[in-house]
Amino acid sequence: MTASGPGDGFPDGPEVELPRGDVTEGVVRIGDTVRRPHQPTSGAVAAYLAHLAAAGMSGVPRYLGRDDAGRDVLTYLAGDVPGDPVEPWAAADDVLPGVGRLLRRLHDASEGFVLPAVEPVPGRPTPRFPDGAPLIVSQRDVTPQNTVFRTGAAWGLVDFDLLGWTTRATDLVNTAMHWVPLSDPADRAPVYAGTDPGRRLRGLYDAYGRDVVDVELLLDAARLRFAGSAAVMRWNAEHLGGGWARMWDAGLGGVIERRIAWFATVREDLRRALR
Ligand SMILES: Nc1ncnc2c1ncn2[C@@H]1O[C@H](COP(=O)(O)OP(=O)(O)OP(=O)(O)O)[C@@H](O)[C@H]1O
Ligand SMILES: [Mg+2]
Known part of the structure; x- marks a missing residue:
């Protein structure tokens, strides 16, 4: 288990594994943030999320940057997410x-x-x-x-x-x-x-x-x-x-x-x- 390192400014704490999708591995929650592997598309995702926020869209994460382990850091959205198969x-x-x-x-x-x-x-x-x-x-x-x-x-x-x-x-x-x-x-x-x-x-x-x-x-x-x-x-x-x-x-x-x-x-x- 790796926690976010000291010094990157993001909350430290235990990693909670999030439900796995089909493709991306290693999506975890730490406190009120989500860490995902950095992807070639991460820059575009960050720009898009910033655009959506500026347009007043609620209900999407904010892209906060990258942690000491190089992972993308996004805000965690509290709520209920259906499983697979759906309930x-x-x-x-x-x-x-x-x-x-x-x-x-x-x-x-x-x-x-x-x-x-x-x-x-x-x-x-x-x-x-x-x-x-x-x-x-x-x-x-x-x-x-x-x-x-x-x-x-x-x-x-x-x-x-x-x-x-x-x-x-x-x-x-x-x-x-x-x-x-x-x-x-x-x-x-x-x-x-x-x-x-x-x-x-x-x-x-x-x-x-x-x-x-x-x-x-x-x-x-x-x-x-x-x-x-x-x-x-x-x-x-x-x-x-x-x-x-x-x-x-x-x-x-x-x-x-x-x-x-x-x-x-x-x-x-x-x-x-x-x-
Ligand atoms: N920002 C977030 N806020 C709340 N829950 C999240 C957030 N990001 C991910 N999750 C939870 O983690 C699960 C997996 O994350 P995500 O959908 O980003 O990856 P994935 O489905 O594994 O990726 P892919 O679809 O590329 O295979 C989601 O189904 C959701 O339950
Ligand atoms: Mg998914």
Whole structure:
């Protein structure tokens, strides 16, 4: 067990292990801070979090710097975070409007933020977005395990490693993929048995606000997002290894293929549910 060293100005104390996600190892809490391994994206994350704070966004960590061990230091957000698999309370239909409002606040606060340009990596597949939809930067990983609840409602977000360019519709689809969830029934956790994807998607979508993303744009963004994800995830598995490779080896390619086929069969039902 390493505690933060004396002299770096950050609170010292026992390290409490935090629940593990799929990719990042060694995320711990010390007092009211979280320590995460420093990443190539950490600078962009720090700039984005500062932008969100300046835009008045509550419910996101502040980036405080790096400790003596070189780890990123962020503020700890107190609250309840769903586990994996999610508990019944986090799978209830009535949490979805709160998730939609949280995503809308994030997107509105993100307007105007520009990511520092990075050299494109040759051969790395890029996400596909609906034609003409304006790009924004977002956290792009609004999963239950990255969402902090307060007094029963979605309130905050953690884990900004995947931040990047997207569109509102694409990020809303991505969020729905995790929360509705949008996947073949065979791939859904048992806690979602008997739930109605159309009704759940509608709860999320209405709360986000149909004024900025219309139904056809949302469905088009879903088709493109799902169709493009196998190439992206395969590339990540082959080139980044670690948790990406574990997810791929555990059958993620099949999950993605079944999602694409399932979505094609329910697209009309979803359209009706959203109208
Ligand atoms: N700033 C924070 N405030 C409160 N809880 C946090 C914070 N950061 C992380 N956590 C908790 O720790 C868990 C893991 O952290 P995080 O999501 O950052 O890493 P990860 O999921 O392992 O990373 P990845 O998704 O890249 O694999 C989260 O699910 C959450 O429960
Ligand atoms: Mg996470």
